[in-house]
């Protein structure tokens with residue numbers, strides 16, 4: 001089959017995660033090897049498109065990168081649509097390189113910008129990556145599984161110290177809008193309490209649960225807190241009020257929960273922020289598989305000229321959905337999610 005796309009650009013934007021290189025490799029091996037397409041790599045996400053910081057890639061560039069974390073093209077949190085001049089420059093760069101399409105690997109922000117770019121006349125295809133797993137219309141994004149394995153190991157390690165010292169230990173896990181990672185890690189790592197943005201918590205209920213655990217034959221406790229955790233009171237605040245409150249406290253979620261807990265109880269809780277360690281390292285086997293599948297699907301869409309779509313996992317299939325459907329939405333954890341039900345059934349508290 002003759003490919004509709006002859007030359008396309010590729011960029012990785014937003015927070016990095018394991019699997020970006022594996023996805024680009026899958027994309028490039030299929031696009032170059034099977035369809036003879038040319039690929040222009042843009043450095044540092046959308047910034048590279050604004051500044052025309054790019055190069056014509058070779059097959060060798062995509063070799064030996066399957067297992068490597070990060071991105072061979074680098075990434076940035078550039079928000080080009082805040083400045084019309086930058087938007088103009090992106091379209092100019094796209095035209096200068098005579099691209100038929102641009103493939104963007106990224107999370108919600110990246111897909112949204114990809115959609116906006118498509119409205120400026122550029123063809124775009126999105127591949128969904130994020131450790132947060134919160135991309136609308138997509139069951140599993142690459143990067144999530146690798147981060148989950150790391151967080152699970154971290155909770156296992158916290159367990160040993162919590163147990164030896166009879167302590168309450170809190171792990172702060174990434175996830176601002178959605179609590180998928182804290183939920184799954186909490187379940188996999190046997191946390192006693194999981195706090196996620198979707199379920200506002202009552203600190204008194206958490207205290208009660210922790211007290212029960214601390215007075216059991218195994219008196220220790222591990223709590224998994226998502227970055228975006230909110231208390232019941234905070235859930236009633238406007239976005240602006242919450243932002244002001246956060247700025248004033250200066251504490252991240254894990255430390256806030258710890259402080260609130262310490263203020264009303266006799267035991268002392270301590271915090272470990274897992275931070276960027278969650279985004280680093282080599283992709284798990286599972287992430288390498290879905291990254292490759294997403295990359296190959298991206299190349300097939302390019303070959304057929306099916307533009308302005310995002311590749312997505314649906315059950316065990318890899319499909320494509322219009323970028324328009326994905327843009328400006330977030331896939332949060334439904335409160336009746338099976339993982340929440342399973343966690344509750346096994347005695348985990350969500351503080352609700």
Ligand code: F6P
Pocket residue numbers: 014015016077107130131132174175176227279
């Ligand atoms: O990649 C998504 C994410 O991991 C969020 O969970 C987190 O809030 C954010 O990145 C922080 O990233 P940065 O500090 O790079 O903006």
